[in-house]
Amino acid sequence: xxxxxxxxxxxxxxxxxxxxxxxxxxxxxxxxxxxxxxxxxxxxxxxxxxxxxxxxxxxxxxxxxxxxxxxxxxxxxxxxxxxxxxxxxxxxxxxxxxxxxxxxxxxxxxxxxxxxxxxxxxxxxxxxxxxxxxxxxxxxxxxxxxxxxxxxxxxxxxxxxxxxxxxxxxxxxxxxxxxxxxxxxxxxxxxxxxxxxxxxxxxxxxxxxxxxxxxxxxxxxxxxxxxxxxxxxxxxxxxxxxxxxxxxxxxxxxxxxxxxxxxxxxxxxxxxxxxxxxxxxxxx
Amino acid sequence: xxxxxxxxxxxxxxxxxxxxxxxxxxxxxxxxxxxxxxxxxxxxxxxxxxxxxxxxxxxxxxxxxxxxxxxxxxxxxxxxxxxxxxxxxxxxxxxxxxxxxxxxxxxxxxxxxxxxxxxxxxxxxxxxxxxxxxxxxxxxxxxxxxxxxxxxxxxxxxxxxxxxxxxxxxxxxxxxxxxxxxxxxxxxxxxxxxxxxxxxxxxxxxxxxx
Numbered sequence: 001x002x003x004x005x006x007x008x009x010x011x012x013x014x015x016x017x018x019x020x021x022x023x024x025x026x027x028x029x030x031x032x033x034x035x036x037x038x039x040x041x042x043x044x045x046x047x048x049x050x051x052x053x054x055x056x057x058x059x060x061x062x063x064x065x066x067x068x069x070x071x072x073x074x075x076x077x078x079x080x081x082x083x084x085x086x087x088x089x090x091x092x093x094x095x096x097x098x099x100x101x102x103x104x105x106x107x108x109x110x111x112x113x114x115x116x117x118x119x120x121x122x123x124x125x126x127x128x129x130x131x132x133x134x135x136x137x138x139x140x141x142x143x144x145x146x147x148x149x150x151x152x153x154x155x156x157x158x159x160x161x162x163x164x165x166x167x168x169x170x171x172x173x174x175x176x177x178x179x180x181x182x183x184x185x186x187x188x189x190x191x192x193x194x195x196x197x198x199x200x201x202x203x204x205x206x207x208x209x210x211x212x213x214x215x216x217x218x219x220x221x222x223x224x225x226x227x228x229x230x231x232x233x234x235x236x237x238x239x240x241x242x243x244x245x246x247x248x249x250x251x252x253x254x255x256x257x258x259x260x261x262x263x264x265x266x267x268x269x270x271x272x273x274x275x276x277x278x279x280x281x282x283x284x
Numbered sequence: 285x286x287x288x289x290x291x292x293x294x295x296x297x298x299x300x301x302x303x304x305x306x307x308x309x310x311x312x313x314x315x316x317x318x319x320x321x322x323x324x325x326x327x328x329x330x331x332x333x334x335x336x337x338x339x340x341x342x343x344x345x346x347x348x349x350x351x352x353x354x355x356x357x358x359x360x361x362x363x364x365x366x367x368x369x370x371x372x373x374x375x376x377x378x379x380x381x382x383x384x385x386x387x388x389x390x391x392x393x394x395x396x397x398x399x400x401x402x403x404x405x406x407x408x409x410x411x412x413x414x415x416x417x418x419x420x421x422x423x424x425x426x427x428x429x430x431x432x433x434x435x436x437x438x439x440x441x442x443x444x445x446x447x448x449x450x451x452x453x454x455x456x457x458x459x460x461x462x463x464x465x466x467x468x469x470x471x472x473x474x475x476x477x478x479x480x481x482x483x484x485x486x487x488x489x490x491x492x493x494x
Contacts, residue, residue, distance in 0.1 A: 019411045033441035035453045061450040065399035075399045097399075100391045103381050135381075138331060139324030146320045153317070154324060201305075212439075219463035220470055235439055259444035260407065265413040265433050272429075275419050 004281075008274025015267060022263050026255035026275040032247065033255050040222055041274040042209045044229025048078070051180050053086030056169075058179040060194065064097035067211050071185045072105055073237040073250035074209040078183060079109040083117075083125050083242055088169055090179070091133040093156070094143075094190045099136045103159060106133055113260065128158075134161030141193050145276075148176050148202040176204040185209040195226050209236065255266035291487040298485040339363065366390060431457060 023131060029243050051057065057199075059078065063071045082089040091106060093099045110131065114124040134155040137143060145156045151174060160264025164170040172178065182204045184191045191208050199206050205228050208218045221227045231240055234257055238249035297319065304316035363445035366387070373385030380387040420426040437443040437455020483489035 010415065015412045015415060016408045019408050025320070032458075034444065036444040038455055059385065065396040066403035068396065068400060097395070098387055100381060103383065104392070106389070107383050137324065138327035139320075140327060142320040142323035142327070146317065146324070159381050175454065216462055217466060217470075219458060220467040223459065223463055223467075232439075233437065238441075239405050240425060247359075253289045254441050258440040261409070261440050264414050264444055265410050265436060267411065268418045268429065268433065271415045271418065272420055 004274045004277040006274075007270045008278050010267070014160060018263055019260055022259040023256045024192055026259060027252060030113075030252060031255045033258060034126070035193065035235075035238045035242040035247075035251060035254060037239050037243060038236075040230035040232070041236055042243070044231055045081075045240060045243045047181060047207060047228050048081055048087070048183070048203070051085065051087055055081060055180045056088045056090060056173060057176055058176075058181065058182045059091050060094060060095045060184045060186075060190065061098045061102035062190045063101070063211075064095055065101065065238075067099060067187035067248075069253065070211050070234050070237060071153055071209060072101060073248060074231050074240055075102070075232070076105050076109050077237065077240045077244050077246065077248070077250075078209075079106065080113060080246060083109070083113040083130070087218050089131045090170070092134075092137040093159075094140065094202055095188070096136050099159060101193065102133055104186075106131065114256050118223065128162070129169055132167050132169060132198065133159045134170075139195060140190070143203065144193055144197045148198065150174050176202040179204050181207065183207045183209065186214060187211050188214070189212075195221050199226055207231075212236075246275070287490070287493060290493055291490070294486060295485055298481075335363075 009173055037211060044145060048057070052131040059075070061075060079089060081087075091102050091144075093102050110125055110127070116122075117124045134151070137154050139146070146153050147155070152164055155164060158167060164172050164173075176182070176198060180200060182194060184206060186208060187210070191206075191210065191214075192207055198204050206226070208215075208227050209228040210218055210233070212235070215232030215236070218227060218230050218232075222230050231237060234253050235251050238247075238254040241248050241251050300312060300315050301319060304312035307313070339360065342359050342421075345356040346353050346360070369385075369387045369390050370380040373380040373382060373387040377385050379385075382388065418425075418429050418432065420429050434450070435454045437459055438450040438452075439448065439458075443450035443454065480489065484492065
C-alpha cells in the first residue's frame with residue numbers, strides 16, 4: 001500500500017487517539033484563547049443586562065446530562081448575571097432529567113454569589129426571596145399555554161413542595177405578563193413550542209440557549225424577531241462568559257474544541273488528497 | 285360505534301381548541317383551560333404507562349432468557365435502586381431533589397457521568413465519519429465540504445486567530461443561506477403538520493385508533 005492509499009484509509013483508532021489528545025491537552029494545561037463575540041450572543045446578553053433590578057426572568061431548563069457540558073455553563077453564567085443585576089430568576093423545567101441539574105447549578109451559583117457578595121459587603125441572595133425553582137410537571141405544550149393564564153394551575157408548589165404563595169417572590173406572579181423575559185436552555189424542541197405558544201400568543205420575549213446541533217434551527221426565529229438572542233453550543237456559552245468577564249469551563253472547553261475542529265479539517269483534507277490521487281491512479 | 289365515538293370526540297375537542305384560540309372568552313376559554321389541564325394529567329399517567337411497559341418488556345426478556353437478558357437485569361435493578369433512593373430521600377428530606385439526598389448522589393455520580401460519556405463518544409465517531417464521508421466527489425459534495433470547513437473553523441476561537449474575518453463569514457453562512465434553507469424546511473414541515481392535523485380532526489386519518 002503506497003502512502004496515498006494509506007492516508008485515504010487511516011485506521012480509526014489513530015483518529016480516536018489524536019482526538020483524545022487534542023481534547024485532553026488544552027484541558028490539562030488550561031490553555032485559553034480569545035473568544036470573539038457574535039451578534040446573537042451580544043443581543044442576548046444586552047437584553048438581560050439592561051433589565052432593571054427586581055425584574056423577573058423565567059428560565060426554562062430543558063436538557064439532560066448529555067447536553068450538560070454545553071448548556072450548564074450558559075445557565076450558571078446567566079444565574080450569576082441575574083444575581084449581580086438583582087434580577088429575580090424563576091426556574092421551570094420541562095425535561096424530568098433536567099430538574100436535578102437545574103437545582104444543582106442554582107444551589108452552586110447561589111453559594112458562590114453569596115461568598116462573593118459577603119466579601120464585598122453586598123446583599124446575599126435567598127431562596128424564595130431572590131430566586132426559586134418551581135420544578136417539573138408533565139404537560140409540555142398544555143402547560144406552556146396554561147401558564148399564560150395562571151402558573152398555579154400547573155405549579156401549585158415549587159420543587160420542594162412549598163406552596164408558591166408561601167414564597168415571598170412569587171406572591172404577585174401569575175403568568176408570562178409578570179416576566180420581562182423567558183430564557184430557554186434547550187436540547188430538544190421545547191424551544192419551538194415556547195415560540196409558537198408563549199411568544200406568539202402571550203408576547204413574552206424569548207432568548208434561546210441551545211446545543212450547537214440545534215442552534216441552526218433557531219436562526220429563522222432570530223431573523224424574524226420571534227427570539228431576541230441566541231447562544232449556540234459551547235461557543236455561545238464561552239461568549240456569554242466573556243461578556244460577563246467570568247471565563248470558566250466553556251472558555252476552556254473552546255480551546256479543546258478548536259483543536260479538534262482543526263484536526264478534523266486536516267483529516268478531511270488528507271482523506272480528499274488520498275482520494276483524488278488514488279482516483280487518478282485508478283483511472284490511469 | 286366503536287370507531288364513530290372516538291372520531292366524534294376528536295372532532296369536537298379539536299374544534300373547541302381551535303375556536304377558543306380566536307374566542308378566548310367563556311365558554312370556549314374555560315373549555316380550553318379544562319382541556320389543557322386534562323392533557324397535563326393524562327401526560328403524567330402516560331409516564332406511568334411507559335414505566336410499566338418498560339418493566340414488563342424487560343421482565344419478559346429475563347423470563348425467556350432472550351439475547352441480552354443480562355442487560356435487562358441491570359435495567360430493572362437500576363430502576364429499583366433509584367425508586368428506593370428517591371422514596372427514602374422523599375421521606376427524609378421532603379423531596380428526592382434535596383442536594384444532600386441519596387437520590388441526588390446517585391444522579392450526580394451515576395446518571396451524569398454515564399449520559400455525558402455516551403454523548404461525548406459521538407465526537408470520536410463524528411471525527412472518523414467526517415474523515416471517511418467528506419469526499420469532494422462532485423460539485424454538491426465540494427460545496428458542502430467547503431461550507432462545512434468554513435463553519436467548523438469560523439465557529440471556534442482558532443478561526444479568529446487564523447483570519448479575523450472567519451467568524452463573520454461563518455456567521456453569514458448561518459444567518460443567511462442556512463437560515464433560508466431552514467425556513468423553507470420549517471414551512472414545509474408546518475404545512476405538512478397542518479395537513480395531517482386536519483386529516484386527524486376530520487377523521488380521515490384513523491391510524492391513532494389502532
